[in-house]
Amino acid sequence: MKFAVPLVLFAALAGLLAAGLRRDPHLVPSPLIDKPAPAFHLARLDEPSRAFSPQELLGKVWLLNTWASWCVSCRQEHPLLMALSKAEVVPIYGLNYKDNRADALEWLSQMGNPYVLNVQDINGRVGIDYGVYGVPETYLIDKAGVIRYKQIGPLTLESLEKTILPIVGNLNDELAK
Amino acid sequence: MPSPATIGQFALIAALLLASLQATLPILGAARGKSSWIALAKPAGQWQFIAVALAFCCLAYCFVTNDFSVLNVASNSNSQLPLNYRFAATWGSHEGSLLLWTLMLAFWTAAVSIFSRHLPETTIARVLGVMGFISVGFLLFMLTTSNPFTRLIPVPLDGRDLNPLLQDPGMVVHPPMLYMGYVGFSVAFAFAVAALISGRLDAAWAKWSRPWTLVAWTFLTCGIAMGSYWSYYVQGWGGWWFWDPVENASFMPWLVGTALIHSLAVTEKRGAFKSWTVLLAIAAFSLSLIGTFLVRSGVLTSVHAFATDPRRGLFILGFLGIVIGGSLVLYAWRAKQVGLGSPFDVVSRESFLLSNNVLLAVAAASVLLGTMYPLVIDALDLGKLSVGPPYFNTVFVAVMAPAMFLLGIGPIARWKKASIPELARRLRWAFAASVIAAIVIPFYVEWKPLVSLGLLLAIWITATMVLSLSDKLKTVNLKSLPRGYYGMQVAHLGVAVVIVGIAVVTGYESEKDLRMEPGDSVSVGSYDFQFKGLDLVSGPNYEAIRAEMNVFHNGAIIVRMHPEKRIYNVSGNALTNAAIDTSVFRDLYVALGEPAGENDGWSFRIQYKPFVDWIWAGAFLMAIGGVLALTDKRYVTPANKKIRIPEAA
Numbered sequence: 050m051k052f053a054v055p056l057v058l059f060a061a062l063a064g065l066l067a068a069g070l071r072r073d074p075h076l077v078p079s080p081l082i083d084k085p086a087p088a089f090h091l092a093r094l095d096e097p098s099r100a101f102s103p104q105e106l107l108g109k110v111w112l113l114n115t116w117a118s119w120c121v122s123c124r125q126e127h128p129l130l131m132a133l134s135k136a137e138v139v140p141i142y143g144l145n146y147k148d149n150r151a152d153a154l155e156w157l158s159q160m161g162n163p164y165v166l167n168v169q170d171i172n173g174r175v176g177i178d179y180g181v182y183g184v185p186e187t188y189l190i191d192k193a194g195v196i197r198y199k200q201i202g203p204l205t206l207e208s209l210e211k212t213i214l215p216i217v218g219n220l221n222d223e224l225a226k
Numbered sequence: 227m228p229s230p231a232t233i234g235q236f237a238l239i240a241a242l243l244l245a246s247l248q249a250t251l252p253i254l255g256a257a258r259g260k261s262s263w264i265a266l267a268k269p270a271g272q273w274q275f276i277a278v279a280l281a282f283c284c285l286a287y288c289f290v291t292n293d294f295s296v297l298n299v300a301s302n303s304n305s306q307l308p309l310n311y312r313f314a315a316t317w318g319s320h321e322g323s324l325l326l327w328t329l330m331l332a333f334w335t336a337a338v339s340i341f342s343r344h345l346p347e348t349t350i351a352r353v354l355g356v357m358g359f360i361s362v363g364f365l366l367f368m369l370t371t372s373n374p375f376t377r378l379i380p381v382p383l384d385g386r387d388l389n390p391l392l393q394d395p396g397m398v399v400h401p402p403m404l405y406m407g408y409v410g411f412s413v414a415f416a417f418a419v420a421a422l423i424s425g426r427l428d429a430a431w432a433k434w435s436r437p438w439t440l441v442a443w444t445f446l447t448c449g450i451a452m453g454s455y456w457s458y459y460v461q462g463w464g465g466w467w468f469w470d471p472v473e474n475a476s477f478m479p480w481l482v483g484t485a486l487i488h489s490l491a492v493t494e495k496r497g498a499f500k501s502w503t504v505l506l507a508i509a510a511f512s513l514s515l516i517g518t519f520l521v522r523s524g525v526l527t528s529v530h531a532f533a534t535d536p537r538r539g540l541f542i543l544g545f546l547g548i549v550i551g552g553s554l555v556l557y558a559w560r561a562k563q564v565g566l567g568s569p570f571d572v573v574s575r576e577s578f579l580l581s582n583n584v585l586l587a588v589a590a591a592s593v594l595l596g597t598m599y600p601l602v603i604d605a606l607d608l609g610k611l612s613v614g615p616p617y618f619n620t621v622f623v624a625v626m627a628p629a630m631f632l633l634g635i636g637p638i639a640r641w642k643k644a645s646i647p648e649l650a651r652r653l654r655w656a657f658a659a660s661v662i663a664a665i666v667i668p669f670y671v672e673w674k675p676l677v678s679l680g681l682l683l684a685i686w687i688t689a690t691m692v693l694s695l696s697d698k699l700k701t702v703n704l705k706s707l708p709r710g711y712y713g714m715q716v717a718h719l720g721v722a723v724v725i726v727g728i729a730v731v732t733g734y735e736s737e738k739d740l741r742m743e744p745g746d747s748v749s750v751g752s753y754d755f756q757f758k759g760l761d762l763v764s765g766p767n768y769e770a771i772r773a774e775m776n777v778f779h780n781g782a783i784i785v786r787m788h789p790e791k792r793i794y795n796v797s798g799n800a801l802t803n804a805a806i807d808t809s810v811f812r813d814l815y816v817a818l819g820e821p822a823g824e825n826d827g828w829s830f831r832i833q834y835k836p837f838v839d840w841i842w843a844g845a846f847l848m849a850i851g852g853v854l855a856l857t858d859k860r861y862v863t864p865a866n867k868k869i870r871i872p873e874a875a
Contacts (some may be wrong), residue, residue: 052558052561053558055508055558056558065602066516066601070540085307092489172820
C-alpha cells in the first residue's frame with residue numbers, strides 16, 4: 050500500500066490548487082486598515098502656494114482617491130467619481146500621484162472635476178506611506194482620521210453600492226452616539 | 227499566399243493531429259503486438275516536431291517583421307525594439323512561452339526517436355507515446371485558451387512594447403535553457419511510465435534514461451544559474467535568489483532531478499532503489515508541470531506573474547490530474563512488481579546515496595511547502611500571507627548541511643558494504659583539516675557561525691575529493707579514469723564553490739543606500755566611491771540618465787562605473803541598469819535610484835559583494851561536470867558493449 054502514498058499526496062496537492070484557482074492572489078488586505086491615515090502636508094493642485102493636510106478633515110467621513118492623468122484605469126472609474134460627487138454622499142479628495150501639474154489640470158478640465166480639492170504627490174512619497182501599489186486606489190477615512198476601507202484598482206458600481214456606501218452610512222451614524 | 231500567422235495556425239493544428247496519433251496507436255500497438263502501429267511512433271514524433279518548429283518559426287517571423295495584425299505581437303513587441311529582442315519577444319508572452327515549451331518537448335521527442343535506435347521497438351513506441359500524450363495536452367491548451375496566432379482587427383500601427391525587464395540578453399538565452407532542462411525531464415518520465423506500463427524494470431531502463439536525464443539536468447542547471455545572474459544585474463537590488471514562486475518552480479525539479487541522476491546511477495550499477503528511482507523520475511517531471519501550472523495559472527503572485535485567466539488554470543489543473551495522477555496510479559499498481567532491487571548494507575555507498583536522495587527530496591518538498599503555504603492558508607480562509615526568505619533559508623540550510631556532509635563520504639564509501647571504523651580512519655585527516663580551516667579562516671575577516679559552517683562543508687567536499695582522487699591514482703593512472711568519474715568530481719567541486727560563494731557573500735556583503743550630489747564620496751567595504759556627475763545618453767529605444775562613479779581602492783582609482791536609469795520610449799517604463807564591476811573575489815555594484823533634492827542629488831544603492839560570482843561559477847562547474855559525464859565512453863559505444871566503471875578502491 051505504501052506505493053499509493055505519492056498518489057494520495059498528489060491528490061491533496063491538486064485539491065489545494067483547485068481551491069487556490071478560485072481565489073485572487075492580488076486581493077491583499079492593506080495593513081493600514083483600522084490604522085490612522087498617514088499624515089501629509091502637500092501643495093494643492095489648483096493653488097500650489099496653499100497646502101492641505103488630512104488633519105483638516107477630522108470629524109468628517111471622506112474618500113481619498115489616488116489618481117494620475119497617465120493612468121488608464123482612472124479614466125474608467127472617473128464617471129463613477131463624477132456621479133458620486135453629484136450625489137453629495139461623501140466628499141472626495143484627490144491625491145494626484147506622480148503626475149505633471151499641467152497634465153492633471155488639463156484632465157480635470159476635460160473630464161470634469163469630482164474632487165473637493167486635490168494635492169500633488171509629485172515624487173510619490175505620500176503614496177509610499179499609504180502603500181499605494183498602483184493607481185487608482187481609494188481610501189475611506191472616518192471621523193477620527195482612521196482608514197476603514199481600501200479599494201485597490203478602479204471603483205466599480207458594485208464596490209460602491211455593496212461595500213463603500215454602507216460603510217459610509219455607518220460611519221456617519223457614529224457621530225449620533 | 228497565406229500569411230505566416232495562418233500557416234503557423236495550421237501547423238499547430240497539424241501538430242495536434244500528429245501528436246494524437248503518436249499518443250495512441252503506438253502504445254496500443256505495443257500492447258497488442260501490432261508492429262505496423264508500433265512503427266508509427268517515430269515518424270509521427272518527427273513530423274510533429276517539424277510542425278511545431280514550423281509554427282514557432284512563423285511566430286518568430288511575425289515578431290521579427292513587426293506583423294501587428296497578430297495580437298501577441300502587438301501586445302509584446304514594437305517596431306522600435308532591436309532585432310534580437312524582437313526575436314526573443316517570441317517567448318516573452320504567455321502564449322509564446324507555451325509554444326517554446328511545446329517546441330522543446332517536440333525537440334526532445336525527435337531526439338529520442340533518432341538516438342534510441344538500439345532500443346527495442348516496443349519500448350520506443352511506449353516512450354514516444356507518453357511524450358505524444360503530453361504534447362497533445364499542451365497543443366490543446368494553446369489552441370483552446372492561449373492561441374499565439376490570434377489576429378487583431380483593426381491592425382494597430384505599432385505594438386505595445388516588450389516589458390523592459392525582459393529587454394536583456396538574458397531573455398534571449400535564459401528561457402530556452404530553462405525550458406530545455408525542465409521539459410527534458412519528460413524523457414526520463416516517459417521512460418519510467420513506459421517501464422511501468424510494460425511491467426519490466428531492469429537496469430537497461432536506468433541505462434537508457436541516464437544520458438537524457440543528465441542532459442536535461444545540465445541545461446536546467448545553466449538555466450537556473452543564468453536566471454539568478456540576470457535577476458542580480460537587471461532588477462537593481464543586487465540579490466541573486468529571492469525564493470520567488472517561479473524560481474522555486476524551476477528549483478524543485480532541479481533538486482529532484484539531482485536526486486534522480488544519482489539514483490539512476492545506483493539502479494544501473496547495482497540494481498538497487500528501483501521503485502524509488504521510478505518515483506523520482508515521475509516526480510521530477512511532475513514538478514516541472516506543477517511549476518508551469520503555478521506560473522501560467524496566476525494562482526500565485528510573483529514578479530514573473532502573467533495575466534490571470536481561470537480557464538487556463540482549470541485546463542492545466544485537469545491536465546496535471548491526468549498526467550501526474552495517472553502516472554502515480556500506474557506506480558501504485560505496478561511498483562510492487564518492480565521490487566526494491568538488490569539488497570545493501572546499512573553502511574554502504576548505496577545507503578549514503580539513498581540518504582542524500584531523501585535529503586534532496588525533503589529539500590524539494592520543503593520548497594514546495596513554502597511555495598504552497600500561502601495558498602493553504604488562503605484556502606482555509608486564515609488570511610493572506612507570503613512565505614519569505616527566512617523560512618526557506620532556515621529550512622534549506624538545515625536540510626542541505628547534512629546532505630553536503632554525506633556528499634563528501636559517498637564517493638569514498640564502498641558499494642554494498644562499508645565499515646564505519648574504516649571510513650573514519652580514512653577520513654579523519656580530511657575531517658580534522660576541514661574543521662580547523664573552517665574555524666580559523668573566518669577570523670581573517672570576522673568570525674561568523676554560518677560562514678564557518680559554509681567553509682566547513684566546502685572544504686570537506688574538496689578534501690574528500692582529493693582523498694578519493696589520490697586513492698584512485700594508487701591503482702590506475704589519470705587517463706584511464708572514466709569521464710563519468712571526472713564529471714562527478716567536477717560537479718561536486720562546483721557544489722563546494724557555490725557554498726563558498728553563498729556563505730561569504732551572505733556573511734560579509736555590505737550595502738549603503740544614500741543620497742549623493744556630484745563631488746560626494748562614500749566608502750563601502752574598503753572601496754571609496756566618488757560621484758562625478760550625470761550624463762544623458764540614448765539607446766536604440768530608450769533614453770537614459772547615466773551617472774559616473776569613480777571607485778578608489780587604497781587611494782588609487784581602479785574603475786569608473788556608469789549606472790543608468792532608463793526610460794523606455796514606447797511604454798514609458800523606467801528601468802534601473804546597475805553598474806557592476808566584477809573580479810574573482812568581489813563585485814562592486816552601483817544602482818542609480820531616484821532624483822533626490824537639489825544640486826543634481828540622486829539616491830544610490832552601493833554594494834560590496836565578496837565572492838558572489840562564485841555562486842554562478844560553481845553552478846557552471848556543475849554543468850561542466852554534467853557534460854563530462856555525458857561524454858563518458860559508455861554512452862558513446864554501442865549498447866551491447868557494456869563498460870564497467872572501476873569502483874572506488
